[in-house]
Each structure stands twice: as structure tokens, then as C-alpha cells.
Amino acid sequence: MLLRKFLFYIHLGLVFHVVICFKDTTEVPRFEDSLNNLTVSLGREAVFTCVVNDLGSYRVAWLRVDTQTILTIATHVITKNHRIAVNHSDRRVWFLHIHDVRQSDRGWYMCQLNTDPMKSQTAYLDVVVPPDILDYPTSSDQVAREGANVTLRCAAHGVPTPIVVWRKEAGDLLPTSNFSDTHNSSVSGAVLQLTKVSRLHMGAYLCIASNGVPPSVSKRVMLVVHFPPIMTIQNQLVGAKESDTVHLDCHSEAFPRSINYWTINDQIISQSDKRFEISAIERGYEVDMRLTIKKVGRTTFGTYSCISKNSLGDTDGTIKLYSLSGKFEEMQYNEVGDFEDASDVSELEALKRSGATRLHKTILFLAIYFVS
Ligand SMILES: *[C@@H]1O[C@H](CO)[C@@H](O)[C@H](O)[C@H]1NC(C)=O
Ligand SMILES: *[C@@H]1O[C@H](CO)[C@@H](O)[C@H](O)[C@H]1NC(C)=O
């Protein structure tokens, strides 16, 4: 066995020493460059390169400084660590291979020549670990009532310690207690504190961890905000002539999603009612409700309501459909019930004639609407 030819001993100390008995020689080996430090990702291969000129019959050994271990001597692997290998090119360029790098491999390595005194070079192997987001301590999807405080947490690890930022998947973050710049799309830190959440906070949040070691990782946390329905209506008074097609529009916001429907004079309008067409366009927690009156006629004037209900409450809005030209009696809402038959006069004339004192507020409003 080749190794038996060598008597080697190790001097354990701050600097330690492998001395291998060798044949006399006149050449003096020397290092060409200094050994390069390495930074390697967990699981990859680290290769140190030691370039020696005029090695002659001397030997190159690789050592682990921190653990005071001889790894290789010449082409022989001494350590029992199977992840270590050595090769060379023309006995001049010597490579120490560390396969499947682990965190425990981090440390100082030495390329040593068995000259007397020995010559050596050292370099540092840094092992970096890409970021990882820990599932358990990181927030999972959240459901909150409007007005509540919500804290989103993100637990990431890696080497070096990752930097964590929170972003909203779509749009900017809203101001928080930690954070007041509405135009900034991200906030750094593992904790995102949202005070008094509103429906505008609803959506997907991304916690992104990066430490310069690819790949960066992110986790998506959904924030769902519950609130009772609210209704907004642009036009609460709609005038139409007989045979017109008319659209009545309501805008509802609710979460959980509301059940939405229409009534005419307090009667629920069914989907199968041929006089109407009911449609709704949903965008997140918003719904554009539309009731189309296909052909305005005697039975379609009156008071309409759009109604939204969810588990937290309900709301409605009212739209009045009145006749622009038709017979006054066709206006079926209560406020005009008092009028005598005025079949051939316009509403405005009827209003003038009947005198303002008798008029309900709504009618007064109608009149103003007509005059303007
Ligand atoms: C290697 O890293 C150490 C510290 O980590 C540093 O002191 C030294 O200068 C580095 N050597 C080279 C060649 O960059
Ligand atoms: C030794 O390892 C280096 C680095 O991986 C490689 O480039 C080279 O081809 C290898 N040489 C031999 C002789 O296997």
C-alpha cells in the first residue's frame, strides 16, 4: 500500500502539519496563486483549486482546518467522508471536490505541501442556503370582519438570513400602522399589521423572502373581509314613455356574496317574468344589478327595489319609474293616488293644477325634475 511508504504525523494546534517523508529532491515547489474562497449553495459541489509549480516528488494534501482532519494526500482520500474526492491535472492543478455540500462543511480548508518547513494555503468555504418559508408560523388565509385588526406573519429562514417583504398581489398596500406610504407597493418586515381592515384590504398578500441565493420564495395569504351589503343607486327616478325599453341599475357591495333580487311594488320579480330581464355582473365583492324592462307599459310603472342580503345583513334601494308622456293614471305609486283622473294632461300640468300643498315630497321632486 502506497500510504505505508509515508510516515505522517499530525501536529494538532493552531496551525497543524502533515509531514510526509519523501525522497530527496532539488526542486522547490511553490504555489502559483492564493487559494480562492468559495461560496456554494447547499447540496451543490464545492471545488477548491490549488495550483503548485515544480511539485517534483512532493505531495499535496488537503486538510479541514476547523476539525483538524486530513482529507486527502496526493490522490488518496483519507477521510471516511464519501462526499470528498481529489483529482489533479498534470500534478500541477489540484482539485478538492466536496459533493452535496452541507452546512457542516462550512469552514476553512488547507492545501498543504510536505516541504520542510511545510507550505500551505487556506481558504474559506461558505455554504449558503436559499430562503424557505416555514408553513406553521406563517399566517394562513384569514377571514376578518370589517373594522378588525389583522396581523399577517411570515417566518422565513435561510443563510444568510432572508429579507422579508409583504406585497399585495394586485395594487398597492394600504396604509398600516407600520407603514404610511400609500404609493409603496411593499413593506419590509416579517409582520404586516393591518389596522381596521376595510373591504379594500381584501385580496391576496404575498410574503416574499430573499437572501441573494436563488430562488427567492413567496407565500400567498388570502385576506377575506366580511361586511354587510350596501347599495348605491345613480338614478332613483327614471322617466319613460310607453313601449320604451328601460334599464334600472343598482350597485351592491357585500361579502360574503349577497343574494340579490328585485321587487316591483313590493312583489318579488321572478326570473321567469316575461316583462323583465334580470342580470348581474359580479366583480369581487361588487355587483352591478340591472333590471331591464323590455317594454314599458301600464303594469311596469311604479316603485322598484333592488335588494341585497348576506349573512351579516340586508339592504335595499328604491327606484321609481314614472311616465314621461303617458296617462297619469298609469303611475301606480301611492303618492299620486290622490289625483283625480287627468288622462289627457301632462304630468307637469297636472302637478301645477293640483297645487303644491297637496303634493307629496316625491312629486315635488318630480316636478323639479321636469322643469329643469
Ligand atoms: C477569504 O475570506 C476571508 C474571510 O472570510 C478573508 O479574510 C480573506 O481575505 C478571503 N480571501 C480571499 C482570497 O478572498
Ligand atoms: C478534475 O476536476 C475538475 C473540476 O471539476 C475538472 O474540471 C477536471 O476535468 C477533473 N480532472 C480530471 C483529470 O478528472
Ligand SMILES: *[C@@H]1O[C@H](CO)[C@@H](O)[C@H](O)[C@H]1NC(C)=O
Ligand atoms: C386595532 O388597533 C388600533 C391601533 O393599534 C387600536 O386602537 C384598536 O383598539 C384595535 N382594535 C381592535 C378591535 O383590536
Ligand SMILES: *[C@@H]1O[C@H](CO)[C@@H](O)[C@H](O)[C@H]1NC(C)=O
Ligand atoms: C410593525 O408592527 C409590528 C407588530 O405590531 C411590530 O412588532 C413592529 O415593531 C412594527 N414595526 C415598525 C417599524 O413600526
Ligand SMILES: *[C@@H]1O[C@H](CO)[C@@H](O)[C@H](O)[C@H]1NC(C)=O
Ligand atoms: C418602499 O418600501 C421598501 C421597503 O420598505 C423600500 O425599500 C423602498 O425604498 C420603498 N420605495 C419607495 C418608492 O418608497
